[in-house]
Each structure stands twice: as structure tokens, then as C-alpha cells.
Amino acid sequence: MQNVDIRKQWEGAAPGWAKWEATVASWMEPATMAMLAMADMKLGARVLDLASGAGSQTLSAAHRVGPEGHVVASDISETMLQCVQENARAAGLDNVTTLAGAAEDLEVSRDHFDAVICRLGLMLFAEPAKALAAVRDAVKPGGKIAVVVFTTPASNPFMAKPMQILLRHAGKAPPSPGQPGIFSLGASGVIERLFTGCGFVDVEQRTLDVPLQMASVTQALEMMQEAFGAYRAVLSDTPEAVRAAAWTEVAQTLKAFETATGFEAPAEVLVVAATKPA
Numbered sequence: 001m002q003n004v005d006i007r008k009q010w011e012g013a014a015p016g017w018a019k020w021e022a023t024v025a026s027w028m029e030p031a032t033m034a035m036l037a038m039a040d041m042k043l044g045a046r047v048l049d050l051a052s053g054a055g056s057q058t059l060s061a062a063h064r065v066g067p068e069g070h071v072v073a074s075d076i077s078e079t080m081l082q083c084v085q086e087n088a089r090a091a092g093l094d095n096v097t098t099l100a101g102a103a104e105d106l107e108v109s110r111d112h113f114d115a116v117i118c119r120l121g122l123m124l125f126a127e128p129a130k131a132l133a134a135v136r137d138a139v140k141p142g143g144k145i146a147v148v149v150f151t152t153p154a155s156n157p158f159m160a161k162p163m164q165i166l167l168r169h170a171g172k173a174p175p176s177p178g179q180p181g182i183f184s185l186g187a188s189g190v191i192e193r194l195f196t197g198c199g200f201v202d203v204e205q206r207t208l209d210v211p212l213q214m215a216s217v218t219q220a221l222e223m224m225q226e227a228f229g230a231y232r233a234v235l236s237d238t239p240e241a242v243r244a245a246a247w248t249e250v251a252q253t254l255k256a257f258e259t260a261t262g263f264e265a266p267a268e269v270l271v272v273a274a275t276k277p278a
């Protein structure tokens with residue numbers, strides 16, 4: 001998929017992503033805390049948040065670096081960045097700015113940032129190695145990048161099973177190895193090889209269980225339909241009847257995660273950090 005299509009996909013999902021952002025933020029809270037800690041973010045640091053979305057982790061980073069620090073939220077979707085600006089203003093933060101564009105085409109000063117973070121973004125990039133090469137130029141020697149990505153389909157059935165259903169209804173094949181996709185960087189060793197291949201050293205990884213709890217199956221389905229850009233994209237060029245049949249089958253599948261109090265699905269992420277050689 002080309003970045004022009006990825007931008008369109010995420011512009012379409014941006015209002016839904018903003019609507020469900022608080023749910024994603026609380027789902028990803030332990031991973032976000034680990035990512036910020038592994039990025040070694042200090043008071044006064046300059047931080048780049050790649051693929052910021054509506055910016056919940058941008059704001060966490062901005063609190064962490066304090067008023068002397070600064071966070072640049074960057075995303076391919078300008079609508080996402082408007083949300084970041086509104087959310088930063090509402091939180092009373094004046095140390096956040098935004099930069100629109102694809103991570104692969106990042107244009108910032110060389111050796112400018114102390115740390116770079118990217119939550120649930122890198123695996124969706126058309127050219128993650130190109131983005132990491134741009135990050136390597138942007139971060140200071142000795143500076144860190146820390147990212148969160150999903151692990152494998154087997155450990156994330158709530159994500160994997162619906163994706164299989166949507167692809168089948170749309171008559172499309174799953175992404176082949178090396179292509180962007182929700183699980184493209186989650187298999188053993190893949191992200192480590194990507195980082196070292198892009199000139200980073202001291203790769204450090206943690207695997208975290210992040211079960212998703214929601215009030216109901218209906219809410220989980222709505223979040224997937226409204227906010228998950230990669231899921232919406234699978235059905236974007238299919239007739240309405242195909243979409244309706246696909247989502248009906250997804251709804252049936254999600255019932256496997258129904259509990260006495262609502263919805264709970266296992267999920268697993270990798271938090272990975274690496275350093276630009278000094």
C-alpha cells in the first residue's frame with residue numbers, strides 16, 4: 001500500500017480513533033509506561049512521537065519532560081494532529097507541537113531529539129526501514145527510540161480472527177512477510193533485525209500482556225469498525241452487502257470474549273527500545 005492510500009485510510013479513521021482514544025489509552029497504559037521508561041526520557045528532553053494518532057502518549061511524554069522539555073507529535077493524518085493540538089490545549093500543555101507527514105519523509109534537524117517514541121505505528125508503515133533511517137538521523141548520538149507493536153496472531157485473537165474474516169469476505173490475501181500489517185513486526189527476532197539493520201544498537205525488548213476489557217461485545221465491535229484504520233481499509237472498496245456480512249460474522253466471533261461483566265480479550269505487545277551509537 002502506498003502512503004497516499006495510508007493517509008486516506010487514516011484520515012477516514014481519525015474521528016473514530018479520537019472517539020475511542022481514551023479506551024485505547026487505558027488498554028495500552030502498561031505498554032505506554034514501559035515505552036516512556038525505556039526511551040529514557042528525562043526532564044527537559046526533546047522528544048519526537050511518530051505516528052502520534054490523537055496523542056494520548058504524546059501528552060504523557062509532555063508531562064514527563066516538563067515545561068523545559070518539548071514533544072513533537074508527527075502523523076500522516078492532519079486530522080489526528082488537530083486532535084493532538086486540542087488535547088494538549090485542554091490539558092494546559094504548551095510544550096507540544098505537531099508535524100504533518102509520513103514518517104518515511106521526516107524532515108527535522110539532524111541530531112535534534114533526545115528520544116523518539118512510536119506506539120502501535122511502526123508495523124503499519126509502508127517502509128519501516130526508511131522511517132527508522134530518518135529517525136536515526138533525527139536522534140542525537142546515544143539517544144533512544146522506543147516502540148510498541150503487537151506480537152503474533154495467536155496471542156492477539158481479538159485482533160487476528162476479525163482480520164481473517166474481513167480479508168476472506170473482501171477476497172484479499174493477508175499481507176505477505178515484509179509487507180505492512182498489524183502483526184508484521186511481532187514474530188520472534190523481526191523487529192530486532194529491523195533495528196540493527198538500520199544502525200541501532202543495544203536492542204532491549206519486553207513482552208507485555210495487555211488484555212482488553214470493555215463494557216460489551218457491541219462496544220468492542222464499534223471500536224474496531226470506527227477506529228481501526230487497517231480493518232476499515234480491508235473493506236473500503238467492497239459493496240455494502242459484503243461489508244454487512246463481514247461485520248456480522250466478526251460480531252459472532254467476538255462473542256467468544258463475552259464475560260459475565262462485559263468483554264475481555266487477551267492481547268500481547270512487544271515494547272522495544274534501541275540506541276543510536278554514540
Ligand SMILES: C[S@@+](CC[C@H](N)C(=O)[O-])C[C@H]1O[C@@H](n2cnc3c(N)ncnc32)[C@H](O)[C@@H]1O
Pocket residue numbers: 003006010011024050051052053054055056057074075076077080101102103104118119120121124125126
Ligand atoms: C494504530 S494508530 C496509533 C496512534 C497512536 N500512536 C496511539 O497509540 O494511540 C496508527 C497511527 O499511525 C499513523 N500512520 C500510519 N502510517 C504512517 C506513516 N507512514 N507515517 C506517519 N504516521 C503514520 C496513522 O495516521 C495513525 O494515527
